[in-house]
Amino acid sequence: MASAGFDLIQRTAADTAPAAVKILVAGGFGVGKTTLVGAVSEVAPLRTEEYLTVASVGVDDVEGVERKSTTTVAMDFGRIMVNPRLVIYLFGTPGQERFWFMWNDLVQGALGAIVLADTRRLETSFASIDFFESRRIPFVVGVNCFFGHRDRTEQEVREALDLDPEVPLLMGDMRQRAVGRELLVSLAEHLIVTNSMT
């Protein structure tokens, strides 16, 4: 009767799909988004893509003709099963910011975000920080220090990124699961704090 037992387990799982939430991992190209997703996900990061229709803004608009172009964006994502009733999906945002900023399905309903930054080119994270601030999506900042290499202090990074003092910032090697976990936990704690103030 082993097969009957298996059937029963399958059916029970199907009847009770867990609740799903998502967290975004943003930052400039090559800053370690997929690395972080892979470090904390319980499955190897999956890749998927989407077609986005982007209205182009230009001088032609005066003619009243809406010009649109379609582009393909790819992203990597992972999953953390918190318990049988709750699953967290982590989405690494596509590299081309001007596209994913308009991707409502990706942005809407996000619990919060992690913005990754690289001290050698902090400016690549400005756009993501501005975006989450304007959309009122809570976020934390993770500064990737490969091989423990730190050439700037936390205070210097905070000033360069013009971060509000309450935004948590962590420095570490994002390839390490413990660092990724710490970032995610600090985001969850940040959400709890921000939420209890409203």
Added chain:
Amino acid sequence: MEPDDADAQSVRPYTITQGRTAPARDDLTLITLVTTVEPEPSGRAASRGLQPEHRAILRQCRAPAAVAEIAAGLDLPISVAKILIDDLVALGRATTRPPLAVAAGSTMDMNLLRAVRDGLRRL
């Protein structure tokens, strides 16, 4: 055989959806969880018109899977996967669970946030 014949990617994605570019309903999100209805309905009628991709979704969703996971599993764009999932829901072959509602700037459920934090700590 031409090299293209063996390459599933050479099929234009919207051919699989028979030219449709949007699902009938627009309530599927990246993390909507899809679950196959079991037991599988018997008889030919329940499977009529199903593409191999539909069957692949039914196999994958015996355990709940998110729309994004299904798209990745099929190696198809999200919007194409949504159309196929929507077909299965319309046929009563799959059910969906929308993600927990989280609106930016509004108050979130504290129990949810604590569960998320505690779960992440255990990672």
